[in-house]
Amino acid sequence: MDQDDQYDPSAYPAVAVTVDVVVLTIRADVLHTLLVRRGEQPFEGAWALPGGFVRPDEDLPAAAERELIEETGLGGPVAHLEQLASYGAPDRDPRLRVITVAYLALVPALPTPVAGGDAQHAEWRPVAPLLTDPRLLAFDHAQILADGVERARAKLEYSPLATAFCADEFTVAELRRVYEVVWGTGLDPRNFHRKVTGTPGFLDPVGRVTAGERGRPAELFRAGPAAVLHPPMLRP
Amino acid sequence: MDQDDQYDPSAYPAVAVTVDVVVLTIRADVLHTLLVRRGEQPFEGAWALPGGFVRPDEDLPAAAERELIEETGLGGPVAHLEQLASYGAPDRDPRLRVITVAYLALVPALPTPVAGGDAQHAEWRPVAPLLTDPRLLAFDHAQILADGVERARAKLEYSPLATAFCADEFTVAELRRVYEVVWGTGLDPRNFHRKVTGTPGFLDPVGRVTAGERGRPAELFRAGPAAVLHPPMLRP
């Protein structure tokens, strides 16, 4: 707010501000998002992104993290949480003017099964049908979800974000599955291995290997310190 | 807004929502931004980004475009206007809780001199000193400006956005100056020429050349239809 607009709250009717979170994870080699079933009008019974009001003295990232923890039940710091965009069409909520700040979260598969707390009604759902039929989601949440998925796809190229989908320790093949699932493409395992292990700061070797799997044991890695990838991973 | 947060306005005190615009242009081979001088507390007399309250039935992009036109006095559609991010730290405005949705606008040099309308106090200022000393701007506007400049720098790589800084018709050399000024680097004129003319959809030849300049006349181009650049321009 600036300059010569006088501060006069009565002249600018109250606007509600909410935070909605696009939570993405990979389950059984399929990209899923966390949805809640609405228990009231409008869109009663429809699926919606988890979210809620921003509290009076709460920062926006804090509100997003709170909503995420409440719905997923996971503890500790979230693997990845970033602001996505804001949505404020005057008619996006028929009750009152609501502007929502959307966040994007990427979490490992099943950090803990979604239950407990006040989120018995939250469920993981595959994203694909939600992108093809926007009417499956309440409000403009299909658009928000689509923007979140596109952001994730784009950021896999130039950031080490794919590791946010993996457990603490993971193999190169698991990381490759992340790229393949999110991008919906196939990648050459040999070239992928060379590329990720050759990108400085992407992966830190743990020094151990997997056991009990079929085939040759794979080396284990953790996410490295790099914030951006040079050179980037390229979508085929 | 979703799920089981009951709608009860009294439980969630009013939040003011504003739109602030980072307007970037190039004047005399220096990157400038549009600033206004605040006429009231807080930060009275300090420089700030142009912006103001979102009106009750106004969409967010419409509010940003309105603010931009009010401050710059330019008519017609804006060359480029995109949402940047939202900022909502509880103490960013000492008077009340204000959440601002920041937009980024890129405009050609001096679309019309900033004057007329209600913006006699708006001025173009070089961005460089504002980035090095955040205290030169009110509120958290230095952070918003820094995010806007970084966004512009990044998007020049993979989008044809640089043309938004140019007039309707421009030469390859003028386009190259845009890259050099925004990135703060030097570029090889020969390779740059080959690259931009060889990227499909980036430039549409007008079929005429400049006259009255020193040296060989340059071919004139308009912005082409491409939305993304394949391959991208690479920062040295």
Next chain:
DNA sequence: GCAAAAGTGTTGGGAGTACACCCATGA
């Protein structure tokens, strides 16, 4: 031994860089 998965070597093509060179105009 055989299948399956991990990891390495090699090669050819395409894009980027550096720089020599030619073209067209004003003074």
Next chain:
DNA sequence: TCATGGGTGTACTCCCAACACTTTTGC
């Protein structure tokens, strides 16, 4: 004719896609 800036040609390098190959396990 010379200086200035626009535009092209060419060789070198590096990255990446493609694919053959070796290694190490479970069955």
